[in-house]
Amino acid sequence: MRHFSRRLRWQLISAVLLVSMVMFTLVAWPAPSQAQENRVDYTLTDLSNRDFSNQNLEGTSFAAAEMRDANFRGAKLRGTILTKASFLRADLTGADLSGAFSDRVTFNQANLTNVVFTDAIVSSSSFQDAIITGADFSGSIIDRYQTGQMCKYADGVNPITGVATRDSLGCR
Numbered sequence: 001m002r003h004f005s006r007r008l009r010w011q012l013i014s015a016v017l018l019v020s021m022v023m024f025t026l027v028a029w030p031a032p033s034q035a036q037e038n039r040v041d042y043t044l045t046d047l048s049n050r051d052f053s054n055q056n057l058e059g060t061s062f063a064a065a066e067m068r069d070a071n072f073r074g075a076k077l078r079g080t081i082l083t084k085a086s087f088l089r090a091d092l093t094g095a096d097l098s099g100a101f102s103d104r105v106t107f108n109q110a111n112l113t114n115v116v117f118t119d120a121i122v123s124s125s126s127f128q129d130a131i132i133t134g135a136d137f138s139g140s141i142i143d144r145y146q147t148g149q150m151c152k153y154a155d156g157v158n159p160i161t162g163v164a165t166r167d168s169l170g171c172r
Contacts, residue, residue, distance in 0.1 A: 116160055118168075122146075136161045137168040147171075 043061045048068040056076045064084040072092045079099045086106040093113045097120060105125040112127075114134040122142045127150055134156035142150075151171035157164045 114156075114159055116158065118161070132156075132165055134158050135165050135168070136163045137165070138163055140168075142169070 039057075039060050041061050042065045043063045044065065046066045047062075047070055048066055049070060050067070051071045052075050053071045053073040054075060057080060058076050058078045059080065060077070061081040062085045063081050066086050067090050068086060068088045070087070070090045072087075072090060072095045074094045075092070075096070077095055077097045077100060080097065080101070082100055082102040082105045084104045085102075087110045088106055089109045090107075091111045092107075092115050093111050095112075095115050097115060097117045100117070100120045100122075102120055102122045102125050105122070107130050108126055108128040109130060110127075111131045112135045113131055115132075115136070117135060117137050117140055119139040120137075120141070122137070122140050124143060125146065127146060130150075132150055132154055135154075136158035138161070147169050151166065151169055154165040154169055154171055158168075
């Protein structure tokens with residue numbers, strides 16, 4: 001690997017980690033018969049302006065769903081699949097997205113105040129003009145570029161975990 005540039009090495013390592021985590025998720029994820037029967041599959045649906053506040057949506061799939069201006073205040077979204085979803089201007093204040101798979105998700109202009117986004121995969125996702133005050137991203141895999149952008153305005157401490165947003169992002 002000494003012939004590869006540092007950037008190429010990092011991309012290769014990131015790809016291997018992402019594939020490993022996806023494979024682990026596929027193996028560890030409960031089979032449909034083991035999953036809770038009350039979960040709705042919102043894959044490829046338009047959920048714009050819907051109210052999901054304080055709902056338990058753990059393990060639900062929102063893959064490629066449109067959730068523009070939706071309300072997820074205080075929602076439990078642990079272990080959700082959000083691939084290619086759009087949370088444009090959505091309110092996720094105080095939501096728990098721990099362990100979510102958030103590949104290529106748009107969180108632009110979303111309110112992520114006090115969100116718990118720990119141990120998640122947040123690859124190729126966008127947080128342009130998102131409010132991240134008090135958000136905890138500890139242990140999550142986030143693109144360096146996006147982390148750098150969020151570090152420019154990250155502040156606050158998460159009231160649930162007690163972790164500062166800047167610390168959870170690894171800001172200098």
